[in-house]
Amino acid sequence: EIVMTQSPATLSLSPGERATLSCRASQSVNANFAWYQQKLGQAPRLLIYGSSTRATGVPARFSGIGSGTEFTLTITSLQSEDFAVYYCQQYNTWPITFGQGTKLEIK
Amino acid sequence: LQLQESGPGLVKPSETLSVTCTVSGDSISNDNYYWDWIRQPPGKGLEWIGSIYYSGKTYYNPSLKSRVTISIDTSKNQFSLKLSSVTAADTGLYYCAGQYYDSWSGLFGWNDPWGQGTLVTVSS
Numbered sequence: 121e122i123v124m125t126q127s128p129a130t131l132s133l134s135p136g137e138r139a140t141l142s143c144r145a146s147q148s149v150n151a152n153f154a155w156y157q158q159k160l161g162q163a164p165r166l167l168i169y170g171s172s173t174r175a176t177g178v179p180a181r182f183s184g185i186g187s188g189t190e191f192t193l194t195i196t197s198l199q200s201e202d203f204a205v206y207y208c209q210q211y212n213t214w215p216i217t218f219g220q221g222t223k224l225e226i227k
Numbered sequence: 228l229q230l231q232e233s234g235p236g237l238v239k240p241s242e243t244l245s246v247t248c249t250v251s252g253d254s255i256s257n258d259n260y261y262w263d264w265i266r267q268p269p270g271k272g273l274e275w276i277g278s279i280y281y282s283g284k285t286y287y288n289p290s291l292k293s294r295v296t297i298s299i300d301t302s303k304n305q306f307s308l309k310l311s312s313v314t315a316a317d318t319g320l321y322y323c324a325g326q327y328y329d330s331w332s333g334l335f336g337w338n339d340p341w342g343q344g345t346l347v348t349v350s351s
Contacts, residue, residue, distance in 0.1 A: 218273040
Protein backbone atom coordinates (compact mmCIF):
# COMPACT_ATOMS: atom_id res chain seq x y z
CA GLU A 121 0.00 0.00 0.00
CA ILE A 122 1.25 3.50 -0.86
CA VAL A 123 1.44 5.69 2.25
CA MET A 124 0.63 9.38 1.78
CA THR A 125 2.17 11.74 4.35
CA GLN A 126 0.93 15.31 4.62
CA SER A 127 2.72 18.21 6.25
CA PRO A 128 2.22 20.16 8.31
CA ALA A 129 -0.57 18.61 10.36
CA THR A 130 -1.84 22.09 11.22
CA LEU A 131 -1.14 25.39 9.48
CA SER A 132 -2.09 28.65 11.18
CA LEU A 133 -2.32 31.64 8.86
CA SER A 134 -4.22 34.90 8.48
CA PRO A 135 -6.61 35.88 5.68
CA GLY A 136 -4.69 37.31 2.76
CA GLU A 137 -1.61 35.18 3.42
CA ARG A 138 -0.26 32.41 1.19
CA ALA A 139 -0.64 28.75 2.21
CA THR A 140 1.65 25.94 1.11
CA LEU A 141 0.60 22.37 1.88
CA SER A 142 2.73 19.33 1.10
CA CYS A 143 2.10 15.66 0.47
CA ARG A 144 4.67 12.92 0.00
CA ALA A 145 4.01 9.45 -1.41
CA SER A 146 5.98 6.42 -0.23
CA GLN A 147 6.52 5.45 -3.88
CA SER A 148 5.87 7.09 -7.21
CA VAL A 149 2.26 7.79 -8.12
CA ASN A 150 3.17 9.62 -11.33
CA ALA A 151 0.62 12.45 -11.65
CA ASN A 152 -2.30 10.30 -10.51
CA PHE A 153 -2.91 12.53 -7.54
CA ALA A 154 -5.71 14.72 -6.18
CA TRP A 155 -6.39 17.29 -3.47
CA TYR A 156 -9.69 17.60 -1.58
CA GLN A 157 -11.07 20.24 0.77
CA GLN A 158 -13.36 19.28 3.64
CA LYS A 159 -15.24 21.81 5.72
CA LEU A 160 -16.78 20.91 9.06
CA GLY A 161 -19.91 18.83 8.61
CA GLN A 162 -19.50 18.53 4.86
CA ALA A 163 -18.33 15.89 2.41
CA PRO A 164 -14.91 16.32 0.81
CA ARG A 165 -14.83 18.48 -2.31
CA LEU A 166 -12.49 17.82 -5.21
CA LEU A 167 -10.07 20.72 -5.76
CA ILE A 168 -7.26 19.40 -7.95
CA TYR A 169 -6.81 16.24 -10.04
CA GLY A 170 -3.99 15.01 -12.23
CA SER A 171 -1.70 16.80 -9.77
CA SER A 172 -2.33 20.25 -11.26
CA THR A 173 -5.76 20.53 -12.94
CA ARG A 174 -8.35 22.54 -11.06
CA ALA A 175 -11.79 20.97 -10.80
CA THR A 176 -14.80 22.82 -12.17
CA GLY A 177 -15.63 25.92 -10.17
CA VAL A 178 -12.42 25.95 -8.11
CA PRO A 179 -10.97 29.46 -7.81
CA ALA A 180 -7.69 30.27 -9.51
CA ARG A 181 -6.03 31.01 -6.14
CA PHE A 182 -5.75 27.22 -5.72
CA SER A 183 -2.88 25.58 -7.61
CA GLY A 184 -1.20 22.20 -7.48
CA ILE A 185 2.15 20.98 -8.64
CA GLY A 186 4.20 17.82 -8.42
CA SER A 187 4.86 14.40 -9.87
CA GLY A 188 6.27 11.14 -8.61
CA THR A 189 6.43 11.38 -4.84
CA GLU A 190 6.30 15.09 -3.96
CA PHE A 191 3.22 17.28 -4.32
CA THR A 192 2.28 20.79 -3.24
CA LEU A 193 -1.01 22.67 -2.95
CA THR A 194 -0.70 26.46 -2.87
CA ILE A 195 -3.48 28.83 -1.93
CA THR A 196 -2.61 32.45 -2.68
CA SER A 197 -4.32 35.19 -0.66
CA LEU A 198 -6.36 33.09 1.75
CA GLN A 199 -10.07 33.83 1.99
CA SER A 200 -12.20 33.10 5.07
CA GLU A 201 -13.90 30.20 3.28
CA ASP A 202 -10.54 28.47 2.65
CA PHE A 203 -10.00 27.53 6.29
CA ALA A 204 -10.73 23.80 6.31
CA VAL A 205 -9.03 20.40 6.27
CA TYR A 206 -7.19 19.38 3.10
CA TYR A 207 -6.54 15.79 2.03
CA CYS A 208 -4.29 14.41 -0.65
CA GLN A 209 -5.09 11.18 -2.52
CA GLN A 210 -3.26 8.83 -4.87
CA TYR A 211 -5.21 6.81 -7.41
CA ASN A 212 -2.20 5.37 -9.24
CA THR A 213 -2.18 2.03 -7.44
CA TRP A 214 -4.78 -0.06 -5.64
CA PRO A 215 -5.69 0.40 -2.86
CA ILE A 216 -6.47 4.08 -3.28
CA THR A 217 -5.00 5.91 -0.29
CA PHE A 218 -5.39 9.31 1.34
CA GLY A 219 -3.10 11.44 3.45
CA GLN A 220 -4.02 12.08 7.08
CA GLY A 221 -5.01 15.68 6.35
CA THR A 222 -3.72 19.20 6.97
CA LYS A 223 -5.91 21.49 9.04
CA LEU A 224 -5.70 25.08 7.81
CA GLU A 225 -6.80 27.31 10.66
CA ILE A 226 -7.15 31.03 11.20
CA LYS A 227 -4.25 32.55 13.13
CA LEU B 228 -24.84 13.84 -11.15
CA GLN B 229 -25.77 13.43 -7.50
CA LEU B 230 -25.31 10.67 -4.98
CA GLN B 231 -27.31 10.02 -1.81
CA GLU B 232 -26.52 7.47 0.88
CA SER B 233 -29.07 5.73 3.04
CA GLY B 234 -28.54 3.40 5.95
CA PRO B 235 -29.79 2.21 9.35
CA GLY B 236 -27.78 4.59 11.50
CA LEU B 237 -27.22 2.08 14.31
CA VAL B 238 -25.77 -1.43 14.03
CA LYS B 239 -25.02 -3.88 16.82
CA PRO B 240 -21.52 -5.31 17.27
CA SER B 241 -20.87 -8.52 15.29
CA GLU B 242 -23.74 -7.76 12.91
CA THR B 243 -23.61 -6.63 9.28
CA LEU B 244 -23.63 -2.97 8.27
CA SER B 245 -25.62 -2.25 5.10
CA VAL B 246 -25.74 1.09 3.29
CA THR B 247 -27.03 2.00 -0.14
CA CYS B 248 -26.17 4.81 -2.54
CA THR B 249 -28.70 6.13 -5.02
CA VAL B 250 -27.31 7.79 -8.13
CA SER B 251 -29.36 10.49 -9.86
CA GLY B 252 -28.74 12.73 -12.83
CA ASP B 253 -26.98 10.03 -14.88
CA SER B 254 -27.06 6.30 -15.45
CA ILE B 255 -25.05 4.15 -13.07
CA SER B 256 -24.07 2.24 -16.24
CA ASN B 257 -22.07 5.25 -17.48
CA ASP B 258 -18.81 3.60 -18.50
CA ASN B 259 -16.75 6.59 -17.33
CA TYR B 260 -17.40 5.91 -13.65
CA TYR B 261 -16.53 3.41 -11.00
CA TRP B 262 -18.61 3.75 -7.86
CA ASP B 263 -16.79 3.93 -4.54
CA TRP B 264 -17.38 3.63 -0.81
CA ILE B 265 -15.15 5.73 1.46
CA ARG B 266 -15.45 6.06 5.23
CA GLN B 267 -14.33 8.50 7.89
CA PRO B 268 -14.21 7.66 11.62
CA PRO B 269 -15.22 10.55 13.91
CA GLY B 270 -12.51 13.22 13.89
CA LYS B 271 -10.23 11.18 11.64
CA GLY B 272 -9.19 10.91 8.01
CA LEU B 273 -10.56 9.18 4.92
CA GLU B 274 -10.30 5.46 4.16
CA TRP B 275 -11.17 3.99 0.78
CA ILE B 276 -13.26 0.82 1.19
CA GLY B 277 -13.83 -0.37 -2.37
CA SER B 278 -15.08 0.29 -5.89
CA ILE B 279 -17.54 -1.29 -8.30
CA TYR B 280 -18.17 -0.92 -12.05
CA TYR B 281 -21.57 -1.31 -13.69
CA SER B 282 -20.37 -4.68 -15.00
CA GLY B 283 -19.92 -5.88 -11.42
CA LYS B 284 -16.13 -5.71 -11.42
CA THR B 285 -14.93 -4.83 -7.93
CA TYR B 286 -11.80 -3.70 -6.13
CA TYR B 287 -11.53 -3.86 -2.35
CA ASN B 288 -9.16 -2.46 0.25
CA PRO B 289 -7.10 -5.46 1.42
CA SER B 290 -7.48 -4.29 5.03
CA LEU B 291 -11.26 -4.81 4.81
CA LYS B 292 -11.58 -7.33 1.98
CA SER B 293 -12.54 -10.30 4.15
CA ARG B 294 -15.57 -8.42 5.51
CA VAL B 295 -16.70 -6.30 2.54
CA THR B 296 -19.16 -6.91 -0.27
CA ILE B 297 -20.08 -4.18 -2.75
CA SER B 298 -22.91 -4.83 -5.18
CA ILE B 299 -24.72 -2.90 -7.89
CA ASP B 300 -28.33 -2.79 -9.10
CA THR B 301 -28.41 -1.06 -12.46
CA SER B 302 -32.22 -1.29 -12.67
CA LYS B 303 -32.52 0.87 -9.54
CA ASN B 304 -29.45 3.05 -10.25
CA GLN B 305 -28.09 2.01 -6.85
CA PHE B 306 -25.02 0.38 -5.40
CA SER B 307 -24.60 -1.01 -1.92
CA LEU B 308 -22.04 -1.82 0.77
CA LYS B 309 -22.18 -4.66 3.25
CA LEU B 310 -19.59 -4.86 6.03
CA SER B 311 -19.81 -7.91 8.25
CA SER B 312 -18.74 -8.60 11.83
CA VAL B 313 -18.66 -4.91 12.75
CA THR B 314 -17.05 -3.48 15.86
CA ALA B 315 -16.93 0.00 17.38
CA ALA B 316 -13.95 0.71 15.12
CA ASP B 317 -16.34 0.65 12.15
CA THR B 318 -18.29 3.64 13.49
CA GLY B 319 -18.16 6.68 11.24
CA LEU B 320 -19.43 8.52 8.22
CA TYR B 321 -19.83 6.38 5.13
CA TYR B 322 -19.60 8.24 1.83
CA CYS B 323 -20.38 7.06 -1.65
CA ALA B 324 -18.57 8.74 -4.52
CA GLY B 325 -18.08 8.49 -8.24
CA GLN B 326 -14.58 7.65 -9.42
CA TYR B 327 -13.62 8.81 -12.88
CA TYR B 328 -12.58 5.97 -15.18
CA ASP B 329 -11.17 6.25 -18.68
CA SER B 330 -12.71 3.22 -20.35
CA TRP B 331 -10.43 3.64 -23.38
CA SER B 332 -7.13 3.50 -21.51
CA GLY B 333 -8.30 1.61 -18.43
CA LEU B 334 -6.89 4.33 -16.18
CA PHE B 335 -8.57 5.18 -12.90
CA GLY B 336 -9.05 8.68 -11.54
CA TRP B 337 -10.27 10.98 -8.82
CA ASN B 338 -13.45 10.95 -6.72
CA ASP B 339 -16.13 13.38 -7.79
CA PRO B 340 -18.95 13.80 -6.93
CA TRP B 341 -19.49 12.69 -3.34
CA GLY B 342 -22.65 12.01 -1.42
CA GLN B 343 -23.30 13.89 1.80
CA GLY B 344 -22.43 10.83 3.90
CA THR B 345 -24.42 8.70 6.29
CA LEU B 346 -23.41 8.22 9.92
CA VAL B 347 -23.25 4.63 11.10
CA THR B 348 -22.77 3.93 14.80
CA VAL B 349 -21.83 0.47 16.03
CA SER B 350 -23.17 0.02 19.53
CA SER B 351 -25.22 -2.42 21.54
